[in-house]
Amino acid sequence: MSAFYVTTPIYYVNDRPHIGTAYSTIAADVLARYHRMRGEPTRFLTGVDEHGIKLERRAKELGQTPQAYVDSMVPPFQEAWQQLGCEYDDFIRTTEPRHKARAQALWRMCKARGDIYQDDYQGLYCVGCEAYYTEKDLLEGNVCPIHKKPVELLNERTYFFRLSAYQDKLLAFYEAHPQFVQPEGRYNEVKSFVSEGLRDLSLSRSTFSWGVQVPDDPGHVIYVWFDALVNYISALGAPKQPGEGEAPFDTFWPPHAKAVHIVGKDILRFHAVYWPAFLMSAGLPAPTQVWAHGWLTVDGQKMSKSLGNFIPPAPIVEAVGADVLRYYLMRDIAFGQDGDFSHQSLFARYHGELGNGLGNLLNRILASIVRKTLDGRVPVVERSELLPIDRALLDAAQASAANAARQLEDVHPNRALEAIWELVTAANKYVDQTEPWKLVKQNDTQRLSQVVYTSLEALRYLGLMLWPFMPVKASELLHQLGLDALSPAAGVDLWPSDRSQLPGGIETRPGTPLFPRFEKEQEAALIARLAPKPPEPAAASVEPLGADKAAAPAKPGVARDLSEKPATNIDMFGQLDLRVGEVKLAERVPKSDKLLRLEVDLGPLGTRQILAGIGKHYAPEALVGKRIAVLANLPPRKMMGLQSQGMVLAAGDGDVLSVLSPSTAVPLGSTIA
Ligand code: MSP
Numbered sequence: 001m002s003a004f005y006v007t008t009p010i011y012y013v014n015d016r017p018h019i020g021t022a023y024s025t026i027a028a029d030v031l032a033r034y035h036r037m038r039g040e041p042t043r044f045l046t047g048v049d050e051h052g053i054k055l056e057r058r059a060k061e062l063g064q065t066p067q068a069y070v071d072s073m074v075p076p077f078q079e080a081w082q083q084l085g086c087e088y089d090d091f092i093r094t095t096e097p098r099h100k101a102r103a104q105a106l107w108r109m110c111k112a113r114g115d116i117y118q119d120d121y122q123g124l125y126c127v128g129c130e131a132y133y134t135e136k137d138l139l140e141g142n143v144c145p146i147h148k149k150p151v152e153l154l155n156e157r158t159y160f161f162r163l164s165a166y167q168d169k170l171l172a173f174y175e176a177h178p179q180f181v182q183p184e185g186r187y188n189e190v191k192s193f194v195s196e197g198l199r200d201l202s203l204s205r206s207t208f209s210w211g212v213q214v215p216d217d218p219g220h221v222i223y224v225w226f227d228a229l230v231n232y233i234s235a236l237g238a239p240k241q242p243g244e245g246e247a248p249f250d251t252f253w254p255p256h257a258k259a260v261h262i263v264g265k266d267i268l269r270f271h272a273v274y275w276p277a278f279l280m281s282a283g284l285p286a287p288t289q290v291w292a293h294g295w296l297t298v299d300g301q302k303m304s305k306s307l308g309n310f311i312p313p314a315p316i317v318e319a320v321g322a323d324v325l326r327y328y329l330m331r332d333i334a335f336g337q338d339g340d341f342s343h344q345s346l347f348a349r350y351h352g353e354l355g356n357g358l359g360n361l362l363n364r365i366l367a368s369i370v371r372k373t374l375d376g377r378v379p380v381v382e383r384s385e386l387l388p389i390d391r392a393l394l395d396a397a398q399a400s401a402a403n404a405a406r407q408l409e410d411v412h413p414n415r416a417l418e419a420i421w422e423l424v425t426a427a428n429k430y431v432d433q434t435e436p437w438k439l440v441k442q443n444d445t446q447r448l449s450q451v452v453y454t455s456l457e458a459l460r461y462l463g464l465m466l467w468p469f470m471p472v473k474a475s476e477l478l479h480q481l482g483l484d485a486l487s488p489a490a491g492v493d494l495w496p497s498d499r500s501q502l503p504g505g506i507e508t509r510p511g512t513p514l515f516p517r518f519e520k521e522q523e524a525a526l527i528a529r530l531a532p533k534p535p536e537p538a539a540a541s542v543e544p545l546g547a548d549k550a551a552a553p554a555k556p557g558v559a560r561d562l563s564e565k566p567a568t569n570i571d572m573f574g575q576l577d578l579r580v581g582e583v584k585l586a587e588r589v590p591k592s593d594k595l596l597r598l599e600v601d602l603g604p605l606g607t608r609q610i611l612a613g614i615g616k617h618y619a620p621e622a623l624v625g626k627r628i629a630v631l632a633n634l635p636p637r638k639m640m641g642l643q644s645q646g647m648v649l650a651a652g653d654g655d656v657l658s659v660l661s662p663s664t665a666v667p668l669g670s671t672i673a
Contacts, residue, residue, distance in 0.1 A: 003256060004260075005045070006035075006044050007028065007260070008024045010047040017313060018311055020295065020303060023296055024264065026326050027293065027335065029084075029088070030408075030468045031411065032044035034408045037464075038405075039488070044089050045235050048070075049094055051095070051210055053205070053208045055070060056210035074093060078091060080312075084313055085326065090235050092234065092235040094212070094228060098234060099235070100212045100213075102233065102234035104215045107226070110281040111215075113283070115165065116160065118159050119157070119160055121154075121158045124142055124153060125152050126147060128149060130224045130225060139574055140570065140574030143574075148575065156206050158205065158206065159202075159217075160200045161200060161281075162200055163274070164200050167198045169280055170273065171195065173286065174191050179289055180276075180289060183335075206221075228270075229270065232261065235248075236249035253287075260289045263293070272292075291411050293333075293335055293336055297635040298341050300340055300636070300638060302635045307532075308532055319526050319529075321472070321473075322472070323470035323472050324346070324354065325346070326470060327469055328345075328350075330414060332349065333414060340637060340638045343527045343530050345638070351517065357424045357425070359513050361427055362480065362514060365452060365456060366459075366480055368437070369436055369452055371508070379504060381453045381504060386454065387450065390450055393427060393455075396423055396458075397496070400465070401496050404465050427455060431451075431455055434451045460483065460502045463475075463477040464494065474486075476514060480508060482506040483506075576633065577671070578629060578671065578673070579629075579672065581600040581669070583626050586624050588615055589611065589615075592640055594613045595611050597642060598611070598623065598648065600630060602632060602646075603668030627668075628659050629660040630646045631646055631649060
């Protein structure tokens with residue numbers, strides 16, 4: 001049985017935990033719990049990234065030493081993960097001696113290989129990314145595409161890593177390990193990035209001192225990304241030396257283990273290109289897989305402090321419990337794709353799937369029937385006497401368990417939950433069809449026992465399969481069924497299958513509903529309390545990408561005509577990714593007279609689903625085949641339950657409205673400027 005090692009990115013401590021970082025950590029925890037319950041030796045690592053110029057500057061602004069500042073910022077992360085039920089095995093801080101020593105050791109290994117040399121460097125540096133950029137990768141005006149802030153021109157003598165020497169080796173490695181980067185689209189992106197050529201990487205900084213010192217050169221600190229990436233192995237200790245006992249490195253790093261890094265799509269390049277190159281240089285194996293998930297938006301908008309829609313997990317946990325947030329995030333967002341967070345859809349899933357689907361199933365059988373008519377015990381039945389309809393549900397339970405396991409092995413938590421919910425649906429349908437309440441009235445105890453047993457067995461499957469996602473609720477469910485608390489142990493596979501069965505005769509413990517309903521007013525009040533608060537006008541900044549928002553307020557004291565938008569500039573215009581696309585499909589969105597659902601081919605950008613509020617002015621068929629102008633870099637946004645991945649540009653309002661269209665057939669994906 002191979003060991004399993006899962007990691008989250010180490011989070012910069014200048015931010016507080018939010019639902020974006022919670023998302024990675026919960027996903028890693030779900031995987032760790034799943035592998036633990038399969039009996040595999042499992043290790044889950046998270047931690048914090050504490051070095052770099054950004055943190056040094058922030059500490060200075062606050063009049064603190066960098067160490068005091070980072071020390072004060074670590075507990076919120078540990079508390080948040082604990083509150084969310086994320087049970088990591090280790091928490092690494094890059095300021096720890098064990099980490100620094102290992103980062104320096106890795107540096108020495110790469111240097112001994114001849115891959116580190118000194119040279120002058122002049123480059124455009126984004127402090128937010130802690131990375132140099134080439135001009136072609138920046139937005140107009142040398143603005144960082146991620147942080148939307150101008151980069152700085154830095155000039156220094158630095159150490160370099162001979163990344164260019166690893167192009168072919170990396171490409172060969174990707175070919176040999178097609179699962180190394182997931183999802184597949186990202187694997188192709190990484191391959192094409194590397195095929196375009198790699199430049200040597202500046203690997204040290206001399207312009208600030210808050211970092212791990214370069215071995216034998218006190219004037220330099222190690223580049224923060226080299227420092228940060230090493231965390232994944234520094235937390236495992238050095239490989240075993242002759243005469244020493246086994247170190248975690250020897251158990252949890254390939255080739256002995258499956259090592260999976262969960263990362264956000266924005267930091268994929270560092271993990272999928274730099275990290276394996278550093279490891280190859282040091283003569284160490286690469287991790288097994290880098291899994292890049294998408295980004296969360298909030299009510300369709302990018303999370304940002306200036307928009308005031310930065311969502312910390314704690315208030316949600318206080319309102320609905322950690323398990324509900326865990327379930328919602330893992331269920332609502334396809335792992336690997338961007339997704340939108342909204343309190344409304346969290347409550348919809350709470351009431352729909354959790355309350356009406358799962359909670360009700362338990363309640364219908366346990367509280368209403370077992371307690372009242374079967375003496376509170378799991379009935380004893382002869383499995384061979386079950387009817388085909390019973391066996392069909394047990395087969396569905398096995399199929400659901402096999403499918404959910406496969407999805408979790410492949411790191412698709414949302415698909416695993418879909419597979420699990422197929423069983424919730426099947427079990428509810430089974431109860432509707434077998435009508436146990438009628439059997440109670442008819443005093444048909446034998447058939448009633450079979451139906452109840454079969455339903456409870458399905459619930460046992462559900463309790464076990466849901467444990468990685470909702471450890472508290474799943475434990476409660478298993479407890480109500482009369483089962484012992486789950487305690488994973490190495491070598492013991494606790495995933496449900498027909499190898500184990502619900503024992504007949506045990507006493508159940510019906511309790512309070514798992515997912516009690518919120519009254520309408522209560523839910524509305526909670527949503528209002530949890531809703532992101534818009535920033536005070538004085539603190540508002542113009543968010544150029546929020547083209548679907550009202551114009552930003554003017555600075556206090558500056559009079560302006562409210563019918564006009566504030567002045568902009570060419571840099572801001574350059575941030576809009578305006579493209580020409582062709583409408584391939586257009587149809588009305590059910591229950592809306594305004595919205596049309598379009599599929600628009602944007603050439604190299606692929607085909608996007610876009611919802612446009614033009615249904616009163618256009619018949620869908622009139623749009624098919626038309627070339628139109630699209631704003632392509634808006635964060636995805638949900639409307640009427642559908643995701644919109646862009647905006648169609650149209651002129652006019654009220655009675656007259658016209659979709660903008662180029663007068664000649666320019667190629668699809670052409671930029672509009
Ligand atoms: N310190 C580096 C990682 C070093 S790993 C060797 C870093 N830290 S970060 O705090 O800025 O970001 C950490 C992770 O949070 C990234 O994977 C990033 O994608 C993720 N997220 C930050 N905001 C997010 C969303 N809104 N949605 C989803 N994930 C997001 O980068």
